[in-house]
Amino acid sequence: MSFDPGSRISVFGALRPYAGQFVSRAVVATYSLDLVALLGLVLALGGDAEAEFESSPLGLVKAFDCVRGKLRVLHQVGRIIAPRAHRSILPLLDTMIEAIPANERRQSWHPKVALVRYDGDPVQWRFWIGSRNLTGSRDLDAGLLVTSSHDKAARLVPDIAELARGLLVEGQFTATELNELRTARWLAPAGTAIRRLLWRRPGGDTSFISAPLLGGAETASAVSPFIDVTGLREVLRAGAPSVTLLTNDVSAGSCAPISGIVFRTGAAAEPETTVSVDQQTDDRTAEFIEPLPAGVHAKMIAVSKGKRSAIMLGSANLTKRGLLGPNAEAVAILDVMDTALASSLHSFVQSGFEFDYSRVDEDLARLEESRRQLDERIALLLECELGLEYEDGGLMLTVGEGADAALATARFEAAPFLEPDAWVWIETGVRKVRLLRGNVVLSERTSLVSFRATSLTDRTIQRCWVLSLPVTGLDHDRRDLALLTRYVGASRFRDWLRSQLDGLDGTAGERWSDRLHNTHEREPSNVPEMFTLETMLSAWARDPRGFERRTAGMMAMLDSFRETFEELPDEEERRAALADLSEVRPFLQAVHDAIHRDV
Numbered sequence: 001m002s003f004d005p006g007s008r009i010s011v012f013g014a015l016r017p018y019a020g021q022f023v024s025r026a027v028v029a030t031y032s033l034d035l036v037a038l039l040g041l042v043l044a045l046g047g048d049a050e051a052e053f054e055s056s057p058l059g060l061v062k063a064f065d066c067v068r069g070k071l072r073v074l075h076q077v078g079r080i081i082a083p084r085a086h087r088s089i090l091p092l093l094d095t096m097i098e099a100i101p102a103n104e105r106r107q108s109w110h111p112k113v114a115l116v117r118y119d120g121d122p123v124q125w126r127f128w129i130g131s132r133n134l135t136g137s138r139d140l141d142a143g144l145l146v147t148s149s150h151d152k153a154a155r156l157v158p159d160i161a162e163l164a165r166g167l168l169v170e171g172q173f174t175a176t177e178l179n180e181l182r183t184a185r186w187l188a189p190a191g192t193a194i195r196r197l198l199w200r201r202p203g204g205d206t207s208f209i210s211a212p213l214l215g216g217a218e219t220a221s222a223v224s225p226f227i228d229v230t231g232l233r234e235v236l237r238a239g240a241p242s243v244t245l246l247t248n249d250v251s252a253g254s255c256a257p258i259s260g261i262v263f264r265t266g267a268a269a270e271p272e273t274t275v276s277v278d279q280q281t282d283d284r285t286a287e288f289i290e291p292l293p294a295g296v297h298a299k300m301i302a303v304s305k306g307k308r309s310a311i312m313l314g315s316a317n318l319t320k321r322g323l324l325g326p327n328a329e330a331v332a333i334l335d336v337m338d339t340a341l342a343s344s345l346h347s348f349v350q351s352g353f354e355f356d357y358s359r360v361d362e363d364l365a366r367l368e369e370s371r372r373q374l375d376e377r378i379a380l381l382l383e384c385e386l387g388l389e390y391e392d393g394g395l396m397l398t399v400g401e402g403a404d405a406a407l408a409t410a411r412f413e414a415a416p417f418l419e420p421d422a423w424v425w426i427e428t429g430v431r432k433v434r435l436l437r438g439n440v441v442l443s444e445r446t447s448l449v450s451f452r453a454t455s456l457t458d459r460t461i462q463r464c465w466v467l468s469l470p471v472t473g474l475d476h477d478r479r480d481l482a483l484l485t486r487y488v489g490a491s492r493f494r495d496w497l498r499s500q501l502d503g504l505d506g507t508a509g510e511r512w513s514d515r516l517h518n519t520h521e522r523e524p525s526n527v528p529e530m531f532t533l534e535t536m537l538s539a540w541a542r543d544p545r546g547f548e549r550r551t552a553g554m555m556a557m558l559d560s561f562r563e564t565f566e567e568l569p570d571e572e573e574r575r576a577a578l579a580d581l582s583e584v585r586p587f588l589q590a591v592h593d594a595i596h597r598d599v
Helices: 011-015 035-046 057-067 158-166 175-183 229-235 249-255 277-283 339-350 362-382 401-407 476-488 490-502 533-542 544-551 554-566 571-595
Strands: 022-029 071-076 097-100 113-119 124-130 143-148 185-187 192-200 219-223 243-248 261-266 300-305 308-314 329-336 386-391 394-399 411-416 432-437 448-454 462-468
Touching: 011 035, 011 113, 011 124, 011 143, 022 035, 022 057, 035 057, 035 071, 057 476, 057 490, 097 462, 113 158, 124 308, 124 329, 143 192, 158 175, 158 192, 219 339, 229 243, 243 249, 243 339, 249 261, 249 362, 300 339, 308 339, 362 401, 362 448, 362 462, 411 432, 476 490, 476 554, 490 533, 490 544, 490 554, 490 571, 533 544, 544 571, 554 571
Parallel strands: 022 071, 071 097, 219 243, 243 261
Antiparallel strands: 022 113, 113 124, 124 143, 143 185, 192 329, 219 300, 300 308, 308 329, 386 394, 394 432, 411 448, 448 462
């Protein structure tokens, strides 16, 4: 463990299951959310590829099936970043996300944590806490990963269970899971120990620095992209008379000078950067870490005295809302015995430039203020009742009675998630806005919808985001099957069948993002040879649990494949695909019924 900027670790890699492990529960908290990054997390938790975006098409299907109903991502309402690509597959994620309705004019949902349970021998938990959002940001962030372990160095950390029960309420951990967390012993990085985990829900007022982190400290360093005077006065209570702070020029210019704070600056953070899948797969490095970082997004305080140090890291910026409330936040306070680790953090802070007022970009500061004002208008709309209705005539956005006051403060538009350029103005006084005309096929239905807000005084000030809204006329389970079968398609159907039989991936040479190829020249079907009593018994004997798991939802998928194939526009392709399906279905039905007759 090190705070050297060159020592970067993939969070997704740290959470990926080991051989023989399967995710049984995962709850993630983030402020902003990029849906492509969330897809990367799904591929990491449920897939087989060493790098999440290297997964094959059937690897994506397997990953989704492995984590469906097990992964919950809690995010700040209004902070889903509008994706630039891959929208057709992203509706699969709409049942995995839950917006926390904190009004950002007063408070935000801002914690960044992940708590994951893995079935295996033995059961394992992993807990990560830090400053990174679930986005494609390349900024420098800081975090801590601890794992449950039977190692003699592992220690009880009861605060993890309390955080799961109190902060992550929407994760709905069971009594059994909470008891596992209470009794688990946790292994922290060498030379560190968790002293406390501190957190608060939206509206809370828990102080994170109620006493010095280390009395009589000789050296103190801090990092935060956002600061204010009240927050920095709290930092001075950490135990040292002087603190060297690494931030950015705009933030430093808003607070300096402050007695006891030595300002140093680096590049401003860009925490809401979206993922470029092409960049990831071309560079083969996984989890967004290949280019030089755009800025510093970590939030930390470190104090040292001799060989002893204490570090506070997590989601809280060094602001009043972050350190005192009412933002929802989570931080870890660590006792650090590793002097090299503490020194690496102090050195990192010292590597910043000495603050110079002449470097403050006043135009950028004014732009940020204009964006903040637009965010306040967006927050007004997000307090209003919004919903979606799928009906025979298309897709309608419903707008609550109290929305007119918000709609008058900016120009608000909405667009169907799968047609991001089809913007429709939401006028005051209108209670229903038609987003789509005509019947919307099941595989294209989603609770996701795109929004855009534009300032009335400066049309260049604009923000786009995505909401997951309450929706009528959508069966999520049937939609998931329809979307997956459309994604697999007729050309990959035989590969999917083979994967159900023996777990082998016939699409291993492809990437999940590759375009589906429809071919009219099909090889003669070998489906009957694939599914014989002998091959079935052999596959079952090799891996009974895996075979039973793969076949559990097989018949529902076959029903959905039939619906998908019946809608194929090409007659020859449609006839061949339905013939493949008809050949194999009776035998698979018999096998399924025999295996799952007691379920």
